[in-house]
Amino acid sequence: MTEGFTECDLTCSSPTPSVETLNAVNHLKLEPEQPIFSVLTGGMKEQERGEAHIAVSHPTTCGATSPTAASDTESGVFSVESELCAEHDFELDWFCGTEQKLICSRCATAGPCREHSVAPLARRVTAVRNQLVDVCEKIQLQALRIEKFIKQTLDAKEQKLQASASRAREQVLAQVSAAREALEEEEQRLLEQVQREAERVEQCLLTQRAHWNNALTSLSQTRSHLVHTLTHAADAQLVTSIQEISERAEEAEGVGDPCDTNQLNLNPACTDSKLLRGLWATALLLGPNAYGSPLLKFDERTVSPLLSLSEDLRTLTFISKKPRQAPPYDPARFDSWPNALGSLSMSSGTHCWVVDVGESGAFKVGVCYANLERKGSGNEARLGHNSQSWVLSHYDLDYSFCHAGKKVPLTLIKRPQRIGLLLDWLSQTLLFYEPDSGTVLYSVTHPFSAPLLPAFAVTDRSITILHR
Template identity: 30%
Template sequence: MNATSISISLRKLFSKVFYEMAESCHARICHDDLKCGVCLDLFMEPVTLVCGHSFCLDCVEHYWVNRGGATRYTCPTCRQVFSRMPQLSPNVVLSRMVAQMKLQVMKMEKRKSKAKTGDGVPADKEEEMPGKCEVCKEESVKFCVPCEIQCCITHVKPHQKRGHKLVEPDTDVEALRCTQHGQLIQLYCKDDGTLMCPQCMPGSHQHHEVLSVEAAHIELKKQLTEKMESIQESRQNVAAQLQQLRLEQSHEQKRNELHEIVDEVVDIMKARVKAKENAALASLRERKHYMEREMQAILEAQALMQQEMNESNSLGALQLHSDIQHRLAALEKVANTPRTPVRLDVSEEVEQLDAYLQLNKDVISGAWPPHVTREELEREPEMALMLLKNLRCLYGNFLTLDSTSAHPELVLSRDLRTVTRSGSLHQYPDFPQRFDHYAQVVGVESFSLERLFWEVDVSRAEDCSVGVAYASLSRKGDGSECKLGANSMSWCIRKCDDVFTALHDGQETLLDVPGIHQLSFYLNCDAGELMVYMGISLVHTFKATFNQPLLPALQLCRGQSLSFCPLN
């Protein structure tokens, strides 16, 4: 069988089942309107003449070839004669209608095939091809619910233009049909809140307010939009109240911490006063024992003197007199010894307590530098410790690192608070803010007007730099404008084999400090100061006019990792 015979057979098959399709689809188009007047079958590539009649392209061309003569170019239907071969314009509308009808025919044949197998499985498995277009076998992109056919990106266009309901290829179509009548669900009853097909209307929904599914969806979205606006407003109000509660809770927590710090200072002073009190009592006890011994000596001398006075024997009296003279000389020496009174002097402790409390007030109020001097802090480690506790309590911040800025050799922890150098390059996206030469990373949070305190653990780094940098610090290239501490846009402390230096704009200042494991930073943007503590000692102060937002910055050259410390 040649291609022409197959084409004719298909056309006759389409023509045969057309009436069945028209009835099942409630078609309003006459069968003859889709038939060629020459071959009397469904159109194949329909074209329309200037007289308005349409034919298959091959049919009308063969008709003219077979006629010949001067009147060969005649309309096969109305017999209008054309002086020359008329322009054959494709009839797009008829092409689409015929194509749609063919799709319906194929779908019906498939149903019949499924019905013959008895188990819902087509006899010819190649014809089903799940996920494939049922016209051209290309990849299916949509399923047309009314036509019950899978369509590729090309054959779905006619269904889109007709406004057919299209769903994803793997959609459960049966869920879109009325369970009672088997038709496509197209309506929504507002009174009952139920979905239904057109055949459900004459029943209990006859006098109800019924909308199309699309209109009901639009109305529902409008209602949801209004509710969303109300919910969003409520959410904002609740979020504001929650933020206020968190702020009050934070303030209350800080007040409690400050009270604990003051209580701790008072306890220190109490301990010092108690130590002085114990020392004074010990001195008093020793003085008491000494005076008791003196009293005993006086009583013994008094007894001897009474005995001498009562002695009748001259020789015995003289012998007692010599002993009495020695005792009296010793008592006179004791009596002439100056005695300083034992007093409990706590004035120094009171002054220190006043200094502690004043320092606490200075830190809380933001007055800097505090009234105490650096020398006083060095002499009073408790005061220095209290200062750091106050700074940590009032200005401690939970800092995190910006993963989009990390050099490809750096790996950040899940909580974004620890950076590790892996030694190998990772395939990170090349963001503009990422360092591409120096193994550096900056923080997420920027600050420009705040006072801020944070701490960094440097114990697992052999060669590193820790500090701050302007957010506008260059990130690309190996120039000094990108390196932490080597330009005017960054300030840092560098650790290299337990040797610490302060770096800014390429200038180094050697710090005479012992090897430590933790750096504490206090940034006061208003005062233009970045103070660096090691332990409880203030080791360096950077002074600058910070006129741009600042970011915490870390550089890890050698070693395992650097971490922001928890501010407990």
């Protein structure tokens, strides 16, 4: 593992090694996995065993230290100046692992550290150096792995990112371009169709206007002639003019009475487009306003005694047992059916809201006129069973659209956890959809004639009005 190290100069303050020492180092066999300092140590042991320690001078005062120029006999690297034991005046050439301090040989064998974990200083230095070499090698290997990761993985990821982002942009632009092109073509077609229909109705109006203006002129002339005959003709002349008067009257009756027809109105089918309706509905159902106004909540005054309303006025829960104490009387409250109305009146614009139906097995969601009957157990107050309400109903496993007592069965691929409603007043369209997929469950077009309120009913568990 030594090939990963870079060259460096080692400067020592000790004398230059002898020729024999250098020869011994040159003849060492380096193993790839052997720490570098261990190799140097092993090669120089034989050379250093015959060398004597350098004599040191002792201080005159106990505890004082004096410098020496000793070499590290096991590590092969010259050490810094040594100190003497303050108690025994011996060189501090041992290390106490228990107290983590330098000691002398007397301290290690007969002194206070005799029962501690001790080792010769040179051996300890060698171990520390080898450990340091291992740490440096690990750091170098880690650095190599990081460098490899940066060059191979991150660079490749960056190239892949650029390619993926470029493809994604092209895909978005292509899809938007296709949608824009189709929408522009559909817009042009519909506008031309509306223009043709408007020109047709305009021509009909001009024709009718010319016809009835001529008829009005003819009637005015006939009337003027008859009035003149009545006021100016002599009796004998008047009697002999009976035939002419009859002809004039018959001519006037032949003009007929004007009547309005559908030919004089713009045909709404001229704006019918599945593509436009689909794009419009998708933009509303999946857009930022799909959950509607955060002000929409349940109107507390309308909540049936069979239901409980949460403190935030957004969750209705069915009460299996009718409460003993009925709520205060309120003309707006449903007293027999488990119904409740929303707090938002709708008579213009476009409105969306989403209801979390969860695991409820029986509920209704829809709209109704504000004047829907609230009292009694008859169909007049039962959602979907009168001409005042339009609801999507779920009971057990059946889903259906209900209005005026008629049911339209619905086939759903999966049981929805949430149901969204969209009311567009301009097109008089009420649409039920599944928000998670944007799937339209049912839509109805009706000439709504009065403001509408969100309508709800639940006889199993609870339902909640959701807000983003």
